[in-house]
Amino acid sequence: MALDAWWGPVLGGVLGLLFGSFLNVVIYRLPKMMERQWAAERAALAWDTPNHGEAPPAAAQEVFNLMTPRSRCPSCGHAVRWYENVPILSYLFLRGRCSACKTRISIRYPLVEAVTGAVFFFCLQRWGISAAGMAWCGFCAALIALTCIDWDTTLLPDDITLPLLWAGLLASAMQWIAVPLYASVVGAAAGYLSLWLVYWGFKCATGKEGMGYGDFKLFAALGAWFGWQALVPIILLSSVIGAVIGIVLKLLSALREGGYIPFGPFLAGAGFTALVFGPQAILDAVLQFVGL
Structure with a gap:
């Protein structure tokens, strides 16, 4: 350069x-x-x-x-x-x-x-000083804030997740990102509904809540930014990393009271990975990790 x-x-x-x-x-x-x-x-x-x-x-x-x-x-x-x-x-x-x-x-x-x-350097190096570059900078900033807040408090504030979701749809509609509007809308809906169904299935089976509604909204936002095709790679990567870290914390007796860890940071981490390497690279890496 x-x-x-x-x-x-x-x-x-x-x-x-x-x-x-x-x-x-x-x-x-x-x-x-x-x-x-x-x-x-x-x-x-x-x-x-x-x-x-x-x-x-x-x-x-x-x-x-x-x-x-x-x-x-x-x-x-x-x-x-x-x-x-x-x-x-x-x-x-x-x-x-x-x-x-x-x-x-x-x-x-x-x-x-x-x-x-x-991450701001990375975004502007890849997309330049453009609407796309600014959009992805905002995306990264939101994920950083959500990661830290969720890790500290197990909260994913609507004040961040909902603007992130709408910003993804707007960026797609304005063609600032390379995701068609149809894929963005379906990604947002499928992201929310998929974790919503998992939540209620787990609750009906165990009587316990396995995740919070903020996780649905964050996954919906990731679907809006990357399209519905990226949902499976993102959820696979976040689940694998979350499971590995959970096992390590359990072995170290470092789990919080109740034995849980927030899921939002792992969703956000998968979102960062999708931004840098692309969803397909995530899917290939996860399948190779689990031996498929």
Whole structure:
């Protein structure tokens, strides 16, 4: 590649680092925002008042969203200064510790930034600065956020999965991605219904819930982005990897209470693999792995 052709991917990588910093905020705050909303809804439902059904007074709470308040140390409340929030470099400069209380900062913060920068670089290197390149960057960012949130909380927020689904259909309709609209729509429907049927089959057979509704929506979104033909390779790869990691965690006695692991990260990992290598390569690799 000529030197002047590298500036686009490099610029994308830098923007990815910055966007990765924002994804760290989303990963940390979005589940807490959801919990606050649920708590407010429960309080409203439980409100018992003689005031003829008047709504309960709103609880006085600090404004908490993706923009407010400023980022701060969860241990001591130290407000993060701008120069302490430079992707990767600030973590290295601070030696992975809060500048005020010296509490260790999770290595995941710079890792999320680095991975986001890498996938943005990859997308713009493959598709250039184009609608397709921007679309796939957004796709990757959503999967990174969903992976971390689901691993931490076993939640796949509708605020991310549903826009990801509609974005895939829109990208197909606008011909930003090489998936015909028919294949995208059928992929979304089949992705949702297939896991929905598995969920209810498992629940009827065992009385337990084997997965959450967020998994249906994420698989539907992957069907929208890759088409219905990619669903079998994606679910096979995610299932095989999930089973292997589950066995390893069980052997290490590292499973969570209840003995479960979230499925969303493995679906997202299969989505990344499909993006890089293509669904057919996934299918061939899985069949070779299981000896077929």
